[in-house]
Amino acid sequence: MAEFSSNGPASRMSLGRALSQPSLNLIETNDVSPTGVQLHPRRRRKLSSCSSVENEPVASPFADESRVLVINTGGTIGMTLHDNVLAPKANALVRSLRKLPILHDELYAQQTSMYEYYGSENSLVLPKPTPHSGLQYHSLNKLNKRIIYTILEYSPLLDSSNMTTDDWGRLGKDIEKNYENYDGFVILHGTDTMAYTASALSFMCENLGKPIVLTGSQVPIYELRNDGRDNLLGALLIAGQFVIPEVCLYFFNKLYRGNRVTKVDAGSFNAFSSPNLAPLATAEVDISINWDTVWRANTTAKFQVSTELNRNVGLLRLFPGITSSTVRAFLQPPMQGVVLETYGSGNAPDNRPDLLAELKKATDAGVIIVNCTQCLRGTVSASYATGMVLMDAGLLAGGDMTPEAALSKLSYVLAKKELSLDAKKKMMAENLRGEMSANLDGAKLCLSDSRFIQVIAKSLSISCKEELEAIRNALTPPLACAAAKIGDIEALDALREMGSNLCLGDFDGRTPLHIAACEGHFKLVQYLLSHGASVHAKDRYGDTPLCNAVRFRHKDVVKLLRRTGAHFSREQMEEAGTELCSLAASGDIDGLEIWILAGADLTTLGYDGKTAVQVAEAAGRKEVVAFLVQLIGNKSMTVFGEFNEYDEYDDDENGESIEFSAIPTEI
Numbered sequence: 028m029a030e031f032s033s034n035g036p037a038s039r040m041s042l043g044r045a046l047s048q049p050s051l052n053l054i055e056t057n058d059v060s061p062t063g064v065q066l067h068p069r070r071r072r073k074l075s076s077c078s079s080v081e082n083e084p085v086a087s088p089f090a091d092e093s094r095v096l097v098i099n100t101g102g103t104i105g106m107t108l109h110d111n112v113l114a115p116k117a118n119a120l121v122r123s124l125r126k127l128p129i130l131h132d133e134l135y136a137q138q139t140s141m142y143e144y145y146g147s148e149n150s151l152v153l154p155k156p157t158p159h160s161g162l163q164y165h166s167l168n169k170l171n172k173r174i175i176y177t178i179l180e181y182s183p184l185l186d187s188s189n190m191t192t193d194d195w196g197r198l199g200k201d202i203e204k205n206y207e208n209y210d211g212f213v214i215l216h217g218t219d220t221m222a223y224t225a226s227a228l229s230f231m232c233e234n235l236g237k238p239i240v241l242t243g244s245q246v247p248i249y250e251l252r253n254d255g256r257d258n259l260l261g262a263l264l265i266a267g268q269f270v271i272p273e274v275c276l277y278f279f280n281k282l283y284r285g286n287r288v289t290k291v292d293a294g295s296f297n298a299f300s301s302p303n304l305a306p307l308a309t310a311e312v313d314i315s316i317n318w319d320t321v322w323r324a325n326t327t328a329k330f331q332v333s334t335e336l337n338r339n340v341g342l343l344r345l346f347p348g349i350t351s352s353t354v355r356a357f358l359q360p361p362m363q364g365v366v367l368e369t370y371g372s373g374n375a376p377d378n379r380p381d382l383l384a385e386l387k388k389a390t391d392a393g394v395i396i397v398n399c400t401q402c403l404r405g406t407v408s409a410s411y412a413t414g415m416v417l418m419d420a421g422l423l424a425g426g427d428m429t430p431e432a433a434l435s436k437l438s439y440v441l442a443k444k445e446l447s448l449d450a451k452k453k454m455m456a457e458n459l460r461g462e463m464s465a466n467l468d469g470a471k472l473c474l475s476d477s478r479f480i481q482v483i484a485k486s487l488s489i490s491c492k493e494e495l496e497a498i499r500n501a502l503t504p505p506l507a508c509a510a511a512k513i514g515d516i517e518a519l520d521a522l523r524e525m526g527s528n529l530c531l532g533d534f535d536g537r538t539p540l541h542i543a544a545c546e547g548h549f550k551l552v553q554y555l556l557s558h559g560a561s562v563h564a565k566d567r568y569g570d571t572p573l574c575n576a577v578r579f580r581h582k583d584v585v586k587l588l589r590r591t592g593a594h595f596s597r598e599q600m601e602e603a604g605t606e607l608c609s610l611a612a613s614g615d616i617d618g619l620e621i622w623i624l625a626g627a628d629l630t631t632l633g634y635d636g637k638t639a640v641q642v643a644e645a646a647g648r649k650e651v652v653a654f655l656v657q658l659i660g661n662k663s664m665t666v667f668g669e670f671n672e673y674d675e676y677d678d679d680e681n682g683e684s685i686e687f688s689a690i691p692t693e694i
């Protein structure tokens with residue numbers, strides 16, 4: 028995927044034109060499958076090496092395609108009228124999407140034998156924008172990938188009012204299971220509780236590196252006038268084209284951070300609001316991503332989903348005259364966490380000792396109570412005496428969190444059995460996934476304030492803000508790459524402090540992480556990962572930082588990237604088979620070691636159908652055979668097992684690396 032990392036502030040595409048111009052670029056075909064279907068040449072090559080093409084979903088191996096998994100949980104988008112009320116209709120969505128040219132290009136599917144490769148049941152493909160469609164808005168980033176999407180429909184489909192924490196768990200598990208096979212995820216969901224699910228998933232998904240976009244509609248997609256088609260199309264384009272590593276919600280031309288939204292309108296297409304955070308993207312004539320707002324992980328840990336949630340949580344809204352017995356009843360065991368929706372900037376009556384005593388009794392007994400405002404916009408603060416009394420009663424300030432976010436955060440944090448009560452409280456006060464705003468003292472220095480950029484802009488006689496931004500966006504990625512090349516963390520730090528995004532790719536989609544991985548700058552790789560760099564970024568040749576680190580044999584960098592969730596794509600895995608064989612033939616144990624550390628599977632066959640062990644045997648490379656057999660024999664390595672099981676072998680329980688032990692020369 029050449030432009031997978033095309034994530035600059037400048038990344039935009041013309042949605043209007045994307046909608047109206049399905050591609051007619053036909054792909055030349057020159058062979059037929061056993062079933063008589065013409066095969067795209069590249070797909071033909073892949074097919075010949077795939078044993079079970081129908082059943083195995085894989086991330087698209089082609090640089091100009093990306094894969095999105097759409098999980099359909101229900102909601103109005105797929106409802107029809109029964110007895111005059113709307114209810115979900117099972118097994119209808121795929122059939123109907125197949126007939127919509129803006130959401131499916133049957134010609135492409137047939138001509139590239141996509142169905143043979145990905146399965147014909149639930150796979151669809153978006154039309155490709157033509158070069159004339161205006162999608163290639165910026166010379167640095169051509170956003171013109173084919174988005175192939177597969178629909179996984181839940182049974183039963185639910186009106187979102189029927190969803191429970193178990194359904195959140197199921198979503199989390201399905202995403203975890205399919206994480207490596209797709210570039211992004213779309214969740215079709217009813218609007219009524221979408222903000223709750225989006226908030227919950229944002230916490231459950233730890234160290235997320237790929238986009239998860241929830242969407243739905245106010246009018247069923249089967250109706251003549253509906254918002255479902257636009258919402259689905261926009262969500263697919265975003266999930267398939269951009270590495271926005273967040274749980275988001277896309278609705279009515281806007282992409283929001285999932286834990287910042289709330290449903291505000293039951294009768295409008297514009298149903299959601301993100302009162303305290305500007306949208307992450309707007310899809311007007313252009314899709315314009317606000318990269319400065321996109322949340323970046325700051326760990327080097329792998330993606331995982333925490334499906335444990337505590338159900339003993341609740342929302343309590345203050346109202347004038349609320350009785351202390353109501354509050355007492357609400358706070359009774361087994362209640363463990365409560366979001367108290369207070370007035371204004373976090374206020375409650377300070378002339379109600381009865382009420383305050385109930386709250387204090389509960390916090391003393393270990394119930395975590397978070398103070399969130401009833402107002403749509405704004406934050407809680409202790410600026411009033413009526414707010415201060417709640418602090419004194421032991422409540423935690425919820426900042427500008429939505430009640431939905433605060434509730435699901437409580438549910439997530441309280442489920443962490445290994446943490447003490449104090450640690451849980453501390454976690455509640457931390458900004459875990461961008462759900463609350465930090466207290467910014469002083470404005471952030473922005474690169475457009477930088478004298479360097481201003482001098483260039485001036486000498487080019489640029490005056491308008493957009494042009495200045497375009498220059499900034501064109502200049503900073505190569506600057507960051509240059510700093511990465513020489514391992515200059517200070518320079519990267521300076522660029523970052525000036526407001527530039529260290530995840531952006533250069534003309535070839537090469538990010539600073541790619542460069543640092545090539546050079547083997549371990550510390551710099553660590554630095555970039557802890558400042559949001561994506562291990563999934565692909566340059567225009569489809570290479571990830573992991574591929575680069577392997578090629579230049581930087582073992583420690585390979586290990587670090589793997590720990591952070593980097594993995595080979597299916598195609599790279601297949602190519603690894605041939606690479607392992609040639610390394611085995613030439614007796615290059617060092618090379619074999621690095622490929623295996625990177626996740627290559629010893630059972631993968633080379634181009635001529637042999638394993639690396641067989642090749643080593645045939646070439647009389649006894650030491651290589653011994654080395655490989657030792658690996659295969661080592662139980663913990665599970666080399667014949669799944670990729671995920673196998674990747675454990677390079678780390679022991681403490682996260683320390685296990686070195687290869689002495690290699691016997693005889694077997």
Ligand SMILES: NC(=O)C[C@H](N)C(=O)O
Pocket residue numbers: 101102103104185186187188216217218219220243244245246
């Ligand atoms: N627009 C919608 O999707 C509302 C529907 N009742 C739901 O939440 O499932």
